[in-house]
Amino acid sequence: MKQAYDVIVVGAGNAALCSAIAASEQGAKVVVLEKAPKHKRGGNSFFTDGAIRVAYEDFHQIREIIPDITDEEADKIEMPVYTKDDYYDDLMRVTAGKSDTDLAHQLVGSSLETIKWMRQQGVAFELNAKNQSFINDGKRHFWGGLPLKTKNKGIGLIGQLFHRIDELGIDVLYEARAMKLLKEADRVNGVVVEHQGEAKALQGASVVLACGSFEADKEMRKQHIGDEWEAAIVRGTEFNTGDGIEMALAVGAQKYGEWSGCHSIGTDYNAPRVGDFEKPGDIFKKHSYPISIMLNKDGQRFVDEGADFRNYTYAKYGKEILKQKDHVAYQIYDVTLRPLLREEYDLEEATSFQADTLEELVDQLPVNKKAFIETIYEYNDAVQAGTFNPSIKDGKHTEGITPPKTNWAAKIEQGPFYAFPVTCGITFAFGGLHVNTDGKVLDEDAQPINGLFAAGEMVGGIFYENYPGGSGLMSGAVYGKIAGTEAGKYVQSVNVMK
Ligand SMILES: Cc1cc2nc3c(=O)[nH]c(=O)nc-3n(C[C@H](O)[C@H](O)[C@H](O)COP(=O)(O)OP(=O)(O)OC[C@H]3O[C@@H](n4cnc5c(N)ncnc54)[C@H](O)[C@@H]3O)c2cc1C
Structure with missing residues (x-):
């Protein structure tokens, strides 16, 4: 079958769009498959407040990300530093020390450089002043390690990422539900997709799954988290029904993280x-x-x-x-x-x-x-x-x-x-797939499945029991960028072998 694309990205939220852009930066020809119609694109990421948790050494680094803060405004701001150690400690504290240490270090350690990369892609940021600070003695005091948000919340984030996707000439198929991974010998090399009602096989050298967890599927919620979760309101997209997780498990991926837990x-x-x-x-x-x-x-x-x-x-x-x-x-x-x-x-x-x-x-x-x-x-x-x-x-x-x-x-x-x-x-489920710090999906023996990458809320092992606010978008961006970059590099290695 003819390979129309190098990298197939499943999903069109923050993690998927960051993956698609990063893969394209590696010279790969990329397609994005979005299950939703165009007017419902963007997943949970579209619904967010845009709060995004980043480690920074001083206020100067925040000002580099939001250059329009004037000196006069800056003089009236008290913003405690939030180092990588602070972020890592918070993550470990709220997850009762269960977060996978490698994944946690990667998330925290790459947070600032990933924010800078998002800026280069056109994503604009602003101070999270209304929700994360109080005025005291004439000064704005920030608290809680979360001073940054994307401009115009998730709407702005998704709007800017799609703008960049268009600039890069990346194809996006709407009403395109990935249903099954194609595998040849030991390599994942495509997906079966139902596009506007018609099922077809789409060949690609690698696949990035970034299509959310299973929070919108009542049966999966009941099965994994508990019967009472049938009654929960779904805060975000109706399209995150665990498809990507199930497709990956069907080709031997390892379940990872707290399957009975959720945000x-x-x-x-x-x-x-x-x-x-x-x-x-x-x-x-x-x-x-x-x-x-x-x-x-x-x-x-x-x-x-x-x-x-x-x-x-x-x-x-x-x-x-x-x-x-x-x-x-x-x-x-x-x-x-x-x-x-x-x-x-x-x-x-x-x-x-x-x-x-x-x-x-x-x-x-x-x-x-x-x-x-x-x-x-x-x-x-x-x-x-x-x-x-x-x-x-x-x-x-x-x-x-x-x-x-x-x-x-x-x-x-x-x-x-x-x-x-x-x-x-319910926001998203904590259980998901096992990936390594290169975003490669691991099998039951913790070995990478060739050609398969994952990012975003379908990655398990980072959040258990609880979660430090603003980490979902950061995780999606960090692992989305990594998965896309690695998927792009993988394509190059496959092409060299041909
Ligand atoms: C109301 C709300 C507010 C939030 N606020 C914040 C916040 O301020 N800060 C923060 O860090 N986090 C926040 N979160 C959490 C955050 O949204 C998620 O952690 C993050 O956006 C997940 O990104 P993602 O790309 O993994 O998934 P999503 O953004 O959900 O994207 C999944 C995509 O996959 C698509 N899809 C699903 N199945 C298929 C399939 N079979 N084939 C093709 N496509 C498919 C979906 O349509 C969607 O486009 C919030 C969540 C909600 C719901």
Whole structure:
């Protein structure tokens, strides 16, 4: 069969597009297969807030990435450095030391150079000021190691990457669902693709799988993560149904990582059941909960809302909300906290309740009213003295209640009062394929499968139990670039052998 392309890239999110561009830089003729129609292209990456976690030695390196920060603006910014060691330590801390050390080092160590490479491809970045800093003493204080985001969120990221794809003359096929890998002797050399309803074999010297994990497939969620995950809202694309993972397993790839785990958050109770491409921008999350208290329908708290900065707890608290009756929890704030809430709380899409007294607020909620009020009063009594400061872990805590609140424990006592109902939204599954630091997919004996590469959220072994915010895009970009580069080099070696 005639080989029309050197490298076939499956998927059209951040990881896939970075792969396609990197393979093209190696001189390969590349095609991108996107399962979605054109108006739903870009995967979960399109839905993101664009927050991207990078290691940097000083503010100067951030200014190189965002050159339009003026000296005057810079003077008003306090940004702690976030070194490779800091990033690596955070990754290991939140994954309970389980992250694959080689993959983790590669992710962290290549993060800054990959951001610079993305910039060269036309991706623009800006400060993540609204979500990752607070004004204090006239200065903007950043916290949590996540000061960078792509301009205009995931919409901007995907728009710029497609712009570059077009500039490079890379073909993109829409409504092109990869179904099966072709293998000849010991080499993967193409895919069977259903393109606009017609199945055909597409030959290529190498294949990069970057087509997401299985979060949008109800059956796979139930099978691998647990029955209760049927009820989770899918935050992103409907097209990530585990196809790439299953295709790779069918040719002998090794499963890797935490197959029973996933990234999930507290999202608006009335968010769409699956990501709506007309409403991107990650507008349904509710991420100010560290300064709230969260109660379930029985009127009980169930997590330490202030255990850490939002960046290090949000991805594991979705699971805790899913466990509550009817999969719902209520974030409670009073008027002193309300101005500190992130902008998503002010959107017309935000579901909320408001009242002048706590009793009137709770009357509007379908909860055990007596227990609900009692819990809030008990919490207020347990709050210890101290200075409330959301830009640091302020240690302002509770005593004598379970679960405790470790930081940002402020009394909920001045009306008006506010309740925001949230449920569990799944982002992606942690389990996936085993790749090495060259992005090569490994078989059951941990040997590379010739011609097969993978990147993005379908790679297992990096995230377990939890996740440091902004690492999904970084992982997709780092491993996408690597997989594409290596796939391009592999093509050259295959052509030399011919
Ligand atoms: C609402 C939301 C907000 C988020 N915010 C952030 C954030 O701010 N920062 C961050 O780091 N991470 C964020 N994430 C996580 C982030 O989106 C993912 O980690 C990352 O984008 C995954 O990139 P990817 O390229 O691997 O997958 P995706 O971007 O999901 O791309 C997968 C692609 O594969 C295609 N596809 C699937 N199956 C097939 C098939 N059989 N054949 C062909 N194509 C196929 C899909 O259509 C899609 O184009 C967020 C996720 C969501 C849902």
